[in-house]
Amino acid sequence: MDLPGSRAGFTRSEQLQRRLHEVIPGGAHTYARGADQYPEGMAPVLVRGRGARVWDADGNCFVEYGMGLRAVTLGHAYPPVLDAVRAVLGDGVSFSRPTELELAAAEDFLALLPGADMVKFGKNGSDATTAAVRLARAATGRDMVAVCDQPFFSTDDWFVGALEMNAGVPAATRRQTVRFRFNDLDSLRELFDAHDGRIACVVMEQATALAEPAPGFLEGVRELCDRHGAVLVFDEMITGFRWATGGAQAVYGVRPDLSCWGKAMGNGFPIAALAGRRELMELGGLRTDAPRVFLMSTTNGPETMSLAALRAVIGAYAETDPVGAMERLGRLLAEGVNEAAAELGVQDHVAAVGRPSCLVFTTKDGEGRPSQPYRTLFLQELLRRGVLGQSFVISAAHTEQEVAHTVDTAREAMLVYRKALEKGSVDGFLTGRPVAPALRRHADPRRIP
Incomplete structure (x- = not known):
């Protein structure tokens, strides 16, 4: 099976996303799926999925979380x-x-x-x-x-x-x-x-x-x-x-x-x-x-x-016991991410929290406030290393190996996150504009030309 990662870049996905904006308002049929919910230039357009992995139009492979906006618990193509x-x-x-x-x-x-x-x-x-x-x-x-x-x-x-x-x-x-x-x-x-x-x-x-x-x-x-x-x-x-x-x-x-x-x-x-x-x-x-x-x-x-x-x-x-599997794997994921955050000293800023079968992650700035720029930086670093998700919502199809990959990826992302905290800004670390709330009143701050 392909190793997770975005080594091929997002050229084809970006081309398809521009065409999507021409024919679909917002470029997606659900606001939560919109490109404005992902780092600019890193919104993969997907072509297939199996189990807990998905592949995009550029051939990149990702371990996916969120799983179809929480609609998939047994895995893609079960x-x-x-x-x-x-x-x-x-x-x-x-x-x-x-x-x-x-x-x-x-x-x-x-x-x-x-x-x-x-x-x-x-x-x-x-x-x-x-x-x-x-x-x-x-x-x-x-x-x-x-x-x-x-x-x-x-x-x-x-x-x-x-x-x-x-x-x-x-x-x-x-x-x-x-x-x-x-x-x-x-x-x-x-x-x-x-x-x-x-x-x-x-x-x-x-x-x-x-x-x-x-x-x-x-x-x-x-x-x-x-x-x-x-x-x-x-x-x-x-x-x-x-x-x-x-x-x-x-x-x-x-x-x-x-x-x-x-x-x-x-x-x-x-x-x-x-x-x-x-x-x-x-x-x-x-x-x-x-x-x-x-x-x-x-x-x-x-x-x-x-x-x-x-x-x-x-x-x-x-x-079978899909709920039990999600609870077990979710606890494993949360423990791994939170242990890594504590080791790196960013536990007050990044954490996997919530019910194990429905985990989300926090992304806070240096003052401990929820931050869209820091959230975007974390998403960016996860994507670069083969993890796709606006959350850590898991499925019963995730394997312990995929969870371990996610923990390793999160650790590497938090190393970058810590540097941004030390600088006091995501400038120089984040490419493009931050994500924005999906149901905001105006297209700004992620309006497209």
């Missing part, structure tokens, strides 16, 4: 998933009526979720969360949504209006979404008091890479929703199949009314899901006398390839 997909291709992909596969996939998926009675499949997480909000509004007759102060829930107006990057969202829509703080029940209680009888639902992740729920917090959220007649929606996009096969609700034991899924449930194949209690889900069905909810009615929601992928993923989790 054979049992590909075999399941190939098995259905010859029989057609999309039909005018439901297939037996839809029933089997729904039953398999719901067997993982004790608190859910029904499911609807779609193609992306935003469709699922927006469907949950619409369902909650219909069930409660209310308009407002309380969202936790966590990074991202949807590309639709009800959530985008609460972001800095909210051009095009009507002011009235922006006012319908209010925020509360994670692990702060009083902040949610205050919202219910301030908007008495107006909040349709609470939307939140039960945990993040960096924040576990405090004892009693999730139970308190559940109790507040019950007391005020609001629907509790758990976003399991990241936690599902990464915290546990049954998601974070299986770890923490608090049952939502609705839960939204995506990412790892298809190991990269496009599939998402809204699951929930029957009395809510049937508002979009045929067993209701209430006005019906338009609930995730999509042409490609039930296509056979992704449903076959889902069933294969569920099978892989039943037969």
Whole structure:
């Protein structure tokens, strides 16, 4: 297998990236994948992946982290998933009526979720969360949504209006979404008091890479929703199949009314899901006398390839232990990186932190503040040595050898990082402009001509 590294440079990738900017706004179909999230001149355009490695258009090989924005836990081109997909291709992909596969996939998926009675499949997480909000509004007759102060829930107006990057969202829509703080029940209680009888639902992740729920917090959220007649929606996009096969609700034991899924449930194949209690889900069905909810009615929601992928993923989790592998490898990675940082005296600036299956890295300046220039320098040095990733989010396909390579690479990157800290600036070390927040209001500071 090719040794990781970017010895061939990025000439071909740069040519392709310029062409991407001509035909795709931002040069990528997801803001987090944009070239402005990588050092200038070092944004590889990928051509293939296998296991935990990817190859770019210049022939460079990288150990990848982030794994398809956390969507791949079993590894790229995981054979049992590909075999399941190939098995259905010859029989057609999309039909005018439901297939037996839809029933089997729904039953398999719901067997993982004790608190859910029904499911609807779609193609992306935003469709699922927006469907949950619409369902909650219909069930409660209310308009407002309380969202936790966590990074991202949807590309639709009800959530985008609460972001800095909210051009095009009507002011009235922006006012319908209010925020509360994670692990702060009083902040949610205050919202219910301030908007008495107006909040349709609470939307939140039960945990993040960096924040576990405090004892009693999730139970308190559940109790507040019950007391005020609001629907509790758990976003399991990241936690599902990464915290546990049954998601974070299986770890923490608090049952939502609705839960939204995506990412790892298809190991990269496009599939998402809204699951929930029957009395809510049937508002979009045929067993209701209430006005019906338009609930995730999509042409490609039930296509056979992704449903076959889902069933294969569920099978892989039943037969092996991907979560255990990610936890073990993640701990190994974090320990190695943090030991190297301590040896080099930069442990207050660079660290691998968070849940082992969902690690991120800190990049702080000489004053101990999070720094985009220093983050970019760290990314640059990782890329030069064959590690690609905006995080250290791992998969079950990573090997101990690849983790060891990453630790060695991080050590070498931190040697450069330490020199920049000693100088007090990344000048002379960083090539090009620093990365910028993906969802910023303006294209500057990474505007392109």
